[in-house]
Amino acid sequence: MTFNQLAAKCAPTVHMSTLQALARTESHFNPYAIGVVDGAVAQPETLKDAIATAKALHKAGKNFSLGLAQINKHNLSRFGLTYETVFDPCRNLQTGAQILGDCFDRAGSADPQVALQKALSCYYSGNFRTGFTQDFKGQPSYVKRIQLAAALNSDHQKLKIPAIQTDMPVLAPAKATVKSRSAQKKRERSESDKVVANKVEDKRETASWDAFSDW
Template identity: 55%
Template sequence: MMPVDFNTLAQQCAPAVHPSTLQAIVRTESGFQPYAIGVVGGRLVRQPHSRDEAVATVKALDAAGWNYSVGLSQVNRANLGRYGLTGQDAAAAFDPCANLRAGSAILADCYRRASARMGAGQQALRAAFSCYYSGNFQRGFTADSGARYAQSSYVQRVVANALPAPAGVTNTAVVTDEVQAQMALQVQTEANVHVNEPASAQAIPVVPAVTPESGLRGISGQVARTVRPAPLDEPPALGGKARAHATWDTFGDF
């Protein structure tokens, strides 16, 4: 294994978006956790420790009908096929390079739409953050409730995360030979990883890696409601999550 800076990875895998911008999105969405899974209307009791665990958990979530987002960029299940993340028996979505590529494509499309409406620049970039988050140009500017977010909006959090990291915190990751971007962040701890899910949501177990002996242990629970279509005058839900309004409404629709 060798250490790789996140910005270097971003430049190689997602050159269409400035690394600092993509870094702010990823820090906000997954805390640089490549196996992160965010469940709409639920939460994992812990985040997966390996890609095998993540894949097994996603399969169980699919079987139970849950809506979820995955990986560094938190790409929603509704967008996985569109961005080529459905191959390799569900493992493709957790390939950091492919996930970053998808996230950058989603953000770039949001920025293109925003620029066409309001002109290029910082205003359009912030509107693109809102689009990435919610599928429209407004929701991301609305303050979210809950102590974790301190009444901040998603756009505010992304902008804050674009600032230099605190002393002693780096974005160095470990890349294995198995996949050119198989990451395990060295400086983030599981306690610091939040994938935009409330503590009050239904707890869902992580499924251990599947073996021929163990088989797949399913996840039971209430099925999340179907995602609502975006209004016709707004871009479709192309954000890292295809959002649906949950009762806790932390993100409006995730």
């Protein structure tokens, strides 16, 4: 089963090419990927190691995100996940699609592409602004990175959340901050019920997403 087939089966409300671009950006298709806020960790290569690493990071009080769609640890209980189940590709993508869908619904734009760009910012940072700014000088914003990743996709099937258009200009940062209760967030927040989306900076060769051999 290809990634697009997995996405269509497990997260049918989000266009598969949008999910593919998101997963490529977040985890490089590694189902065991773990991104630590303001830190790094050796990337697990087995489910057993991934679970053990997640539990060790939890015990150490770290803030981190997990799996194909990089679900933040603060979102696990909200979506009925545990460290044992979050690495399942289908459940991980399903949860990522729910979070992105919540952001999309709350984006407040009649233009689906504008709403999608805002939703991606919300998925990344918990607001509709940060994803349009550069984390590091000389590097593209998160939303632009998703666009660049999406340029490799070609499926144009229309669903509730559309395929991202690579030729649409990226929006300028908004002044107002709108928070999403279920959004991913890259940076630390003071309240434990707020969420953090993490980037995975692993430089190894891209791992196959189908590490469970379930698909």
